[in-house]
Amino acid sequence: MSAEAVWTPEDIPDLSGRTILLTGPTMGGLGHYTALELARRGAYLILAGRTLSKVDATVSAIRKEVPGAQLEVLELDLASLASVRKAAAEAAVLGPIDVLVNNAGVMGTPYARTEDGLELQMATNHFGPFLLTGLLLPQLVASGAGRVVSVSSLMHTVALKAPLGDPLVKKGRYQRWPVYGQSKLANLLFTGELERRCRAKGVPVSAVAAHPGFSGTHLVANGQTGRASGGIASILDATVKGISQPADAGAWPSLMAVTADLPGDAYVGPSGFKQLGGPPRRVGRSKLAKDTDAARRLWEISEETVGLRYP
Template sequence: MLIVVVVVLVLARFLYRHRAGRCTSTRSLNGKTVIVTGASSGIGKATSKDFARRGARVILACRNVEKAQAVADDIIKVTGNSEVVVQELNTADLKSVRSFAKRVLEEEPAVHILVNNAGIMGPWARQVTSDGLELTMATNHYGHFLLTNLLLKRLKDSAPSRIINVSSVAHFFAWKLKLHDMNFENRFYSSWRAYNQSKLCNVLFTRELAVKLQGTGVVANSMNPGAVGTGIFLKNDGAPTWLITFMNHALNIVLQAAGKNCELGAQTTIHLAVSEDVEGISGKYFEDCRETWCSWVAKDPEAARALWEVSETDVNLRPGEMFYRYF
């Protein structure tokens, strides 16, 4: 029986990786500045390494500065590009987001590519940040929403520029957006429900952002990296039962054995950041370097507009930070 399982996993791995999309663009990023959030491991690390190979100035925006610096040193060694720097950013902390954006605006004359990649599968018990936001939503959606808005003027001044929001197939499992209870204060919470909702928000945010950026030279797209063995399910703290812990480990083993590696998982992000084929395309959802269909909820322009308004309130976006109004 074990032999059969191994054979099936190996075959699935071969077929899945064989059909996985790959960025074919050889475009150089010399003279370009790129920001990648959550770049200290997994897909973010692989994405950053590719950008560095293309000659970009790459800013690794990470919560764990020490870990990120080790990654930066490795990328510099492998690529020979010394323009790989680390800046502290915790997307779950709005104060950290504002501090990071302030440093970028003071130190970087241009920002050409913003990759909102950082994400977590939140804890089993609901946790609230110092800003009163549910931790998963804060990390995966609210922090990136605020960061993008704070950098919009610099991105517009640097046009043509691109914004890539890393979502997930998990957004299909968020069947309804509870706009009056985005942080699970008055309804049942689970880490999966929060994660699925946050990934839906990534797609809806991208859709409305693209509308607001029309004619500015800045494009925004969202994407699904696919099934990638990043170990995200093992970071889910405090599983309530041994069965759930076992299932998390089993799922991680399956992804490691049959899914994409991080380099393949990064290909769609890289494609959206550099490819000539997506020049001028905005507000779309991609997988395997191709535009594909998203959930019916994620296609709703009214939901996207309403989410934007709720997000502005929840992150306390100030009038002087609403740069999209001046485009």
């Protein structure tokens, strides 16, 4: 697909026989709408979420629209390296995986450290997905042409530097928005480095990234209040929905990244005004996101942090 071409879900081919593992499938979020569309096209979906009742609700909603949908549920808390290891061990019996969609994420959360000593946004948005991808790599390889899709953000451009400090050590005042930006920059650095490492080693897996512009999900409410509804969370949710594109449209870039014929390290996002909305196409990224030295260094830090070297 050329860099200029705009894409719509009509371009999605039949996905029968393809296995796709997607993180963060909660109802109303990008993961839900991404999964729904993939289920319509016949993919076998493994839906990985930290709150099983929420994943079950999404399964019911998808089954209502796609009665024959093939859906598997996996418990996964990306903010816990132990949980990621447990989930990957459970997924190991599910056979080859064609596409891993690292969709789950948090945004602008108050300062917190995980049980592993990592800052919460970096843990959830980068280190957890880094470990998950490494542990699932054998299954991605087994598919013959695996693909890893990372959901980044326009906000990667607010990062003034790559997150290359010791992730276990707090340096200076915590600033929730720059740290979110750094975690989303990390998604792009990860994508580029994974792609380069797989090509260098002849590993049949490619890496691409997507961003949804500004989409009406629960991301703001979850990040600012710790929940998706009730009181101030509902007000935030409604406000975001009033000024952003609908969440189902926000899933289009992810769907393009999962299914379109794209070169490795491609990045897709909305084609509309300032990339906030509209049908997706290939888009550019910040200068920092193209820094291959930073990408290599972040990879080494990540390997050390999660205790896994790959590919």
